[in-house]
Amino acid sequence: MMLTDEDVGLVLRCVHEQAGLVFEPEKRYLVENRVEKLALMRGMETKPLLQALREGNNELRAQVAEAMAIQETYFFRDPWFFESLRMDVLPSLIRRRSAERSLRIWSAACATGQEVWSVAMLLEQIPELAGWDIEIIGSDFSPVALERARSGRYSHMEVNRGLPARELATHFHRRGLEWEVGSTLRRHVRFCAINLIEEWPQLPRLDIVLLRNVLIYFDADARREVLQRARGVMRQDGFLFLGGGESPLGAVDSFRPGLSGRACYYRLREDV
Ligand SMILES: C[S@@+](CC[C@H](N)C(=O)[O-])C[C@H]1O[C@@H](n2cnc3c(N)ncnc32)[C@H](O)[C@@H]1O
Structure with missing residues (x-):
């Protein structure tokens, strides 16, 4: 109409x-x-x-x-981002957190959860992290998307988008016409509703914040506000990742970019 x-x-x-x-x-x-x-x-x-x-x-x-809201997402979206986590970011955090053996990761605006489960799968592949206290928080403002994320159930078409056959076989089982995430990945994952432009609930101090492919839909004020608040929940030596077309530059000056292969991450500037 x-x-x-x-x-x-x-x-x-x-x-x-x-x-x-x-x-x-x-x-x-x-x-x-x-x-x-x-x-x-x-x-x-x-x-x-x-x-x-x-x-x-x-x-x-x-x-x-x-x-x-645009809820496009898929498993291991932007392989260079996952490569950067594997090759640079996680090894660096594993060194820095070797005494406390704990990691806190937030996937803000996680849509139907593929990003969260992909990160959980990646962490499972890293033997040094065995026995660590790990929490991956997935959030979105959409109750429908969150419900799907939490269910961990995906159609054949969804698992065909980006999920390697080996990971599918290791971490998912068939449930009717769908595939469902198994208990190993669920151990470290929790989901909650967060509207990024409203008040945020109490979050742990975060080692990695993923704000990927959401800021692009916000106006400049909302972008600035969300980035400033992200800064406030990150640990001083934490890492922020945005989507390919997104940047904090020009919005807030608290972040400095770093390159890891084809991926760009942001760290807190010490002088701001
Ligand atoms: C394109 S998806 C990105 C999913 C995932 N981060 C990725 O990169 O594949 C954007 C998500 O942002 C969520 N979103 C939009 N506005 C939001 C807001 N104000 N607070 C929280 N989430 C929001 C949408 O519901 C949608 O699930």
């Missing part, structure tokens, strides 16, 4: 207020498509749905933001 300019404006304002996300006006087709799908799911026509949104229905506002 064709929406009026006013309808599109209403939806985009809601998405911005709820999640900090901004869409260019050319994304009108996306708004129409997602609103129509949401109306179908709720068993409503589009017009009454928009009317309820106009009247400020809070549950609907959250669902509209969730419906508009």
Whole structure:
């Protein structure tokens, strides 16, 4: 169904207020498509749905933001990032944390969880980490995405995107038509709901923060605010990773970039 300019404006304002996300006006087709799908799911026509949104229905506002969020993700997305973890970042942290033998990693905006499970699989491959106290926290603002992440269940098509056959055989088992993550990976993983533009719950001091492929959808103020807060939850010698098209430079000056192969990470500057 064709929406009026006013309808599109209403939806985009809601998405911005709820999640900090901004869409260019050319994304009108996306708004129409997602609103129509949401109306179908709720068993409503589009017009009454928009009317309820106009009247400020809070549950609907959250669902509209969730419906508009881009949740594209897959296993071992950006192999150079995982290579950098394996070759540089984890060896460095293993040296630095050899006394406490503990690691805290946060995948903020983890969508349906493939990033979290991929990191968990990578850590399993590193013998030096056996017996360490490890926690990988996955979070997202979307309850639907989080539920899927937590279930650890993926379709054939999803496991075919990036998951090596060896990892599939080692860490997943068949459950009906899907594949389900086994208990070894679950030991170190927990998921929780965090809206990055709202107040964050108490988080442990983090060794690695992954804020990949989400800042790109935020406006400049939200980007700056989220990066500043990320700085506050990182350990002084921790590592921040962003998505390929994202950078803190120009938004906050607390980070300095480092290169590891094709991957770029950010560390806290000592002088800021
Ligand atoms: C493109 S996915 C990125 C997934 C994963 N990090 C990756 O790189 O493959 C972006 C995720 O950001 C989430 N997101 C968008 N706005 C958010 C917000 N304000 N707070 C938390 N998560 C948000 C979306 O729900 C979506 O799951």
